[in-house]
Structures are given as structure tokens and as C-alpha cells.
Amino acid sequence: MDKTFNATASEAAISTRWQETGAFRAGANKSRDETFCVMIPPPNVTGSLHMGHAFNNTLQDILVRWHRMRGFDTLWQPGQDHAGIATQMVVERKLAAEGQPGRRELGREAFLEKVWEWKKESGGTIIEQLKRLGASCDWERNAFTMSGAPGAPEGEEGNFHDAVIKVFVDLYNKGLIYRGKRLVNWDPHFETAISDLEVENLEVEGHMWHFKYPLAGGATYEYVEKDEDGNVVLRETRDYISIATTRPETMLGDGAVAVHPDDERYAPIVGKLCEIPVGPKEHRRLIPIITDEYPDPDFGSGAVKITGAHDFNDYAVAKRGNIPCYRLMDTNGAMRADGAAYSEEAAKAAAIRDGREASEAKIDAINLVPEAYRGMDRFEARKAVVADITAEGLAVMTLSDDPRLGKRPKKKDAEEEVATPVPLVEAKTIMQPFGDRSKVVIEPMLTDQWFVKADVLAEEAIAAVEDGRTKILPERDARVYFNWMRNIEPWCISRQLWWGHRIPVWYGPTKDSHEKEGVAGSVHFCAANEADVIEQAKAYYGDDVEVSFLTDGVGGQMSGMGSTSQADGTLKITSVSLSRDPDVLDTWFSSGLWPIGTLGWPEDTSEMQRFFPTSTLVTGFDIIFFWVARMMMMQLAVTGQAPFDTVYVHALVRDEKGRKMSKSIGNVIDPLNLIDKYGADAVRFTMAAMAAMGRDLKLSEKRVEGYRNFGTKLWNASRFAEMNGAVGGTAEVPTATATVNKWIIGETARLREAHDDALAQYRFNDAAVALYTHIWNVFCDWYVEFTKPLLAEGAPEREETQKVMAWALDQCLVMAHPVMPFITEQLWGDLGERAKMLVHADWPEFGAEVADPAADAEMSWVISLIEGIRSLRSEMGLSPSAKLTLALTGASEEAKARLERNRVLIERLARLEPVEFADSAPEGSVTLPIEGAEACLPLKGLVDVAAESARLKKASAKLEKEIGGLTSKLSNEKFLAKAPEDVVAEQRERLETAKDELAKLQQAAARVASLG
């Protein structure tokens, strides 16, 4: 074999061999009926491998390889997510960068073609990167959440789209999906609704303006403000109500002003009307002052403007109080260019409600948005509104030293320090919603959207985790899951995008709409295909009505209807044309079907039968809500079965300072660079070693380097084995006579148990540590060193040791393979003729029964003797190369036997002349207490008496402290009475040992003293 491991070359070659031999195919290496199926969290098709992927997929791969080697019928299902917004954004940018026509110019169909083209060119990046990491997915089954969608090109067949549509229709038919006009989070950049989860609330610096809303007709009232004790602090006559707002541009859409019912300040004017102080005076709207529990009397002025169409709180108030909601903005967040005249009907209703005659409803002629603001961006409009109100003198004024204004720079001019009246504009940090992708401020917007009754679906999803059908680990993440599920809101699933699964709903006019004038009503039909739509439409309109479909473009054309007059003078419908909903589904709606969608549902495929429900889902906590919760809800709703046996939730990879890796901070570590530099195995081992359950991991390159070194160590140990003919181990546990060989067999068995226990409980770090210490500290540091003399030409133990070492090394390769697949596969091939590749090697099953406790005890004895001598030698400053003489005094038969059996090893590793036995310590000896004997090194003249005395003193002090502690504990009657017997016995034993050692040390000290 080569002198060093060439990771780059080796990884590529091995990866190819795995692929070519179908090593990762579902069921490969199957030797039992149990299945093990893992669904990859599908990366975005736009994605490239980042640390989160590397971590997530390393953990999955460890589990998958481990199970595959153990003979499970294993499937790791790979694939990608079409990622609606992200992908559409990427392609739009690309078109713009290339100077090509944009999305709208292209039109829907042509644009989608561009997206598919892009997917073909760039969509496979991450798959290749995952392969470099060593991910053993069944790549031939690679899935895509848009496969089989209309317009999908060759090579993108599949039934994922059918599954998505079928689920939509089924849930619709069950009444679990509905259309509604609700306030949703609107992203003005992408011009689409988004779900609550796609909004991130951030603190930003903002302002709160205070404006006067004049009372209608110049009415006045006595405004009285009291302090906590009821003393009047302010009494004045006002002809206005003061409103505090952070969003003046929405004033134009106010439907009311609300005050708390118990707020005495405003009691005199509740029920009266006030005027929105924006726009041309002759066109200003009057709105009622109402009461609602929502306003907090202690905040702002205690009076809140209610803008139902642009604020979630206000929307709730508006619903309660039957207050009209006026949508002020276009989909891009600009003030409505059409001014948005609201209907006469609405105006009349409002007038009547406000206690006026319908004829007084002059507002029917008025537009919501005055000419001056139309088309203005909402933030520009804010400035304009503030400026206009202030110019008109309707801003609430305060003195310039009002603490609410915050700290202001000191003015130089002494005269200006006198408090002067200024508009009250408080500087505040406010929480503002941003689109997680677009990074623009989200606008609550009143629109028609499709919703899933998530609260209904959540019931089963909660129950499935409660009753243990699905186990979420660590447990605290189950609590997070429950908490969210139990407070779930309706899920808005429609998106005003093009890239995605189009909503299978068609609209048409109501059948009586030809009898009415004006705006036609609308009905809709939900079906998986046009044939079914036609059937439904005929059932509604009549069998002889001709049903046709309008072709899209951008979408949104009016559906239409044809009719003929009948003899009796009524009209008969002869034809209708239906138009399909232009919107697509939230990406998470389709990825929520990932488990069954990839297994071929709704067909009853063999994969569905074999692998569903799946085994373990490994995912980051950041997508518990987005993805895990949705998969639970949807799979349960569709199949009645919980999709996973276990959900293992892991933490995030952060940089060495604990910060989230982000492009803007510039602290992103590219896993591919690390793989180039240190090899995939090193990166993987690092991930596993740091994967303590539930904790964030801070990644440092140093750590990766360390585990690269670990791989090198394994490589070199293998070279040693090869050079000594210790290759081609048997699968069976070999028999051994030499203690050291018996011992390594036991150690290997302990590794197997520790490793498997750890992995069974998802303690990846414990598994990694077990491998590390066994291979480095046990196998390399001790076993290899011990066996050097045994492997010498002509040594009687040579043959046995070769066999045992070959076996023990093989076991290391096998057990390290899930974590470090490449280097172990390379070594496996280099070290012998193998029937199978390591990826399919048999996982060991031996346990403690192959260990020899006597051999273990003996080797511990040998090791502590050697360590004692080495330590002493080093502390005494003795030359490392000088051979020392050693005599054992007072040796028990056991100790003598142990020494004889391991004489060569001990003498070699401790660099000793042949060890002798003696009745008493030779003159001038330094002694070392060991079990069953004292090791005496005659060091007269060689040793620094002072240093040795100090050493012994220190060792004695340590022992004395221990003895003190143990003694007081053992004389404590409560301890003796209440502690379990084995604990007491153990403490007693410890005390005896400590006393024994101390006595020996004291003798040694006396002898050393006599040396000086």
C-alpha cells in the first residue's frame, strides 16, 4: 500500500466504485427483513453544499451505512426541493443579468421553460457535492418535488406532481382546504403572500408620530387626564383626538378610532365621528370612535386608529366591530395607483352604521388615496403624509425637552436651549416583519388566498407524538413541536408565483349571474384534471352546457358565459369558459408530502409497502415547523400513518465564535474547501464528534485537522500491520494464547458495544470518541507497540499475533466505516483479498463473551507498570535511552507470573534490562508500588534526591487526602446505613488500596532520604 493516503484521488475512485456496483441501492446487502429508511431533507435545487448540509447528511449517512452493514433492508431516499420563491428569484436574476426578457415579458409558459432549463444545467450541483461527502443515498432514485408537473421536460417524469394535486383535491373535498379573504403576510418584492413562518420579525429604529384627528363638525369635549392617585394633571378643551402611529401612510385606510371602554378620557366622545386628517379637505373621511378591549390606555395616547386591511391587530378589532377594511396598496407595496374608489354600497352601509342618512354618504365619490399619493411607494407616502399633516398644524406638539423625544444633540446657541414647541415624534425601536427571502418589509394585506385548516390536521399530528407512534429526540424538541402545533394558525398555501404546483381550481360565473347586472359572482371547481372539472361544471350548469377553458397568459382573465333567450323570455346558458387559478402552492405543501411522494404514492408501490412508514428522520431544528410538522400533518391526513418512527433533531453549525454562518458576516466555512484540504472523512469525523445531542456545534478548522491526523494514524497502523504480515483477517473471532492478544480481542468487543450503544441512542459523539480512543490509544499506542517483539521473525507468538492483529484491525475498519467511509474502504481493499467491499461488510456481533477478564486485568497491570516507570524516568530527568535495571520485590506469585508472561513487552516499552526478582529492595533504590509487588529501580547516583523526595511527597499528599476523605465517609454512620452496599464496599476497597500504596510510598521515601 501507499505510504500516505491520497484522499482526493482515493475518494473519487471509491465513490465511482460504489456507484458502479450499486452499493447504495435500496436493499443492497440485505440479509434480514427489517427495513431502515431515511428520507433526506431535500436541499433546495438552487442550493450548494453548506455546513448545515454537511452535518445533517453526515449523521444520516452514519446511520444508513451502519444499518446497511448490519443487513437491514436499507433505503436512503435522496432528492431536491423545487423551492418556489428561491428558484424563481434565481432565474429572474439570471435573466436580468444576461439582459434577457424578464418573467412578465416572457409570459408564464416561456418563463417556466427557462426555469426547467436552468434546473437541468445547474440543479445537479448539490448532488455531486453530497456524493463527495460520501452520502450513500440510492442516487438512482433521486427525486424532485416538481417531477411530473405539466411542462416538465424529458427526464423529469415522475408522479410527485400527481401526488400533490391529489392531496390538494382530497383535502379540499374533506373541507380541510378552503378559500378565504383574510389578512395575510404580503411580500411586496416577490408580490406574493407568504406564510407566518417565512416572516422574520426584526427590531428596527422607527418613529411614532402623534397626530390630531379633528372631531366632526368642530365638536369639542373636556379632556381630563389623571395621575395614578386620581389627581387631575391636565384639563383642557379639545376639538380633536390624539392618535399615535408608527405607520402614518396607512391612515388613509383607517376605518375607526378605538379606545378602551374604561378609558374615561375619551368617554365623552365615544360614538362620535372624527376626521382622518390627510388629503384634500373637502374629501376627508369621517370615521367613528369606538370602544374595544384592544387599546392599552397607558400606551401612546390610548387611542388607536383601526386600519383593518394593513394590520393584524386592527383586523381583529375591525372584525369584532364590523369596521370596514380598506386596502390601500397595490401588490408592489405602492399606494394604489387607481386611488381605489370604494363602493357606494359600502359607503352607505358605513353612513347608516354611523348614524347618518344614507343620502349623506358623500364619500361614495371619494377615492381612498388622494391623487398626490397615488403610485407612491409606501415609505415615500409615509414621509409625504407626515409632512402634509405637520404643515397643516395637525401634529401634536410638545416642548423640545419632552423626554419622549429622546436624547437630542445639544444646541450651541444658548437661546435655543429654551424649550420650544416641536412636533411629538418619538424615536422607538419597533418590531418589524421582514420577508425571510426578500428582506423587504412585509405588508399585511387583505387578499383572497387558499388556506389549510391546520388546527384540524394538527390534532392527529399531536396525538401521534403523544402516544409514541413518532418519537422526537431530543425530548425538548418534542415540546417545541407540541407548543407550536397546539397554537397553530390557518396555513396560507397559495403563492402568487409561477414556479410551483398550480392550484387545481377553476373559476366560472355563477349560473344566475347572467340575470344580474354588474359584477358577476364566481363559483369554482376543484379537481385533479380538466375532465373532472368539466364533469363538475356540467353538474352545476347543466349537461348540455358547453364547457371550455381559457388559456392562461399571466392569468386572471375573466371567465365568461354564453346564453340564448328562451321562449319564455328567460335566458338559457349554452356555454361557459372557466379560468384556472393562477396561483401555485407553497413549496412546503409539496415537500410536506416528501415521504410518500418519493415512494410512489398514490400508487401502491412496493416501496410504499416496504419502506413506509419510514424509520428515522434526521433534521435541523430550524425546520421543525416548516417541514417536520407539515409532514406529520399531511402524511397522517393522507395515509393515516405517522411517517417516521423517530425524528432526530440536531442543532446548527456555527462558526468558532458561536455565530450563525452567514454570507453577510463572511464567516461561512465551505465544507468543500475543507474536504479538498483534509478529506471527506476528516470533515465527517469532525461532524460526528461534535454532534452532542441538541447542542450547537462551533466548527474550527483545527478540529478538522486533528481528525485528519486520526485518519493518518489509522493509515500508518495499517501499514505496520501489512509490513508485519498481519493482513487478511478472518471474520470469526480468532483464538489466542498470548495475554496481549486475548486483551485486544476483549478491547475490540468493548468498542463494538460502546459504539453500537451510542449510535442506537443517536449519541454520535460518543460513537466517534469510542472509535478514536480505541484506535489511537488502545490499538496504536499499546497493542501495536506490545506486538512488535511478538511479530519478530521467529518469535513463537508471531503467527497468532498476525492473525489477531489482522482481525482486530479489520474490526477497526468495519466499525470506523460509517464515520470514515473512504479511508476505511481504501484500507480494506489494500489489506487483503476481500469477498465484498467494506461498504457491505458484515457488522460484528460479538460482545463481552469474547473478552478474558484475567487478560484484561493483567494488561492493566502491565500498562500501569510501564507508565509508572516512564513517568518516574521522565520526572527524574533520566536519559530516555538509558536502559534501567529493575527488580521486583515482595512479588506475589501472580505478579511474578504476570511479569514472566509479558517480560519482553515490558522490558521493551519501559526500556529495561532483564527484570529480576529480589527479596528486598536493592540499596539505593527508588520504588514504585504496583499491585502485588514493588518495582525497585537502583538509581543511586543517578537520581536527584531532592526531586524524588518531592515527587514522593506529592504522591503521598494526594493519597493522604483521598484516605482522609474515604475515612470520614466510611465512619459516617448515615453513609453506612443509607448508601447501597456495593458503593460502600467499593469505598472500603479504595481505602485499603490507598493505605497500602501510602505505606509503600513512605518506605520509599525513607530509602530515598538515606540516599542523600
Added chain:
RNA sequence: GGGCGGUUAGCUCAGUUGGUAGAGCAACUCGUUUACACCGAGUGGGUCGGGGGUUCGAGUCCCUCACCGCCCACCA
């Protein structure tokens, strides 16, 4: 405002049902013994954030305080 997590050796972190603390890296000393300097041998270093409690016994359980971090949340 709610909820969760963290605080253990200089640094990064383990510590599974309570039985007197571990690893890696870093530091220091020594080392050209035929697998490996991406190495070997050895050494130093911790009142387990503060305080209180339960217990024979607490890093580990309970209460409390402090600081750091994350998630969720509608105070205009």
C-alpha cells in the same frame, strides 16, 4: 412579554439513571527505538457562573440570582 438552552482546565467541548471531574487543541519538558513528526513519552492546569436547599453523598435533582445565546409573540 412568554418559552428554551448555555455558563466545567488557557480555548472548544464531553460528562447516559446523583457515588469526590474527562477529551481534543494550546502550553511546558524530553525524544532521530525499523507504522506514523499529520509522531512518541511525560508534565502542569478546574472552589464544575454566584447563593440557598434536598441527600449519607450534587457538575448531575429543586429554588433563586447574574450574565450570554436562541426561538416564539399583535402593544398602535
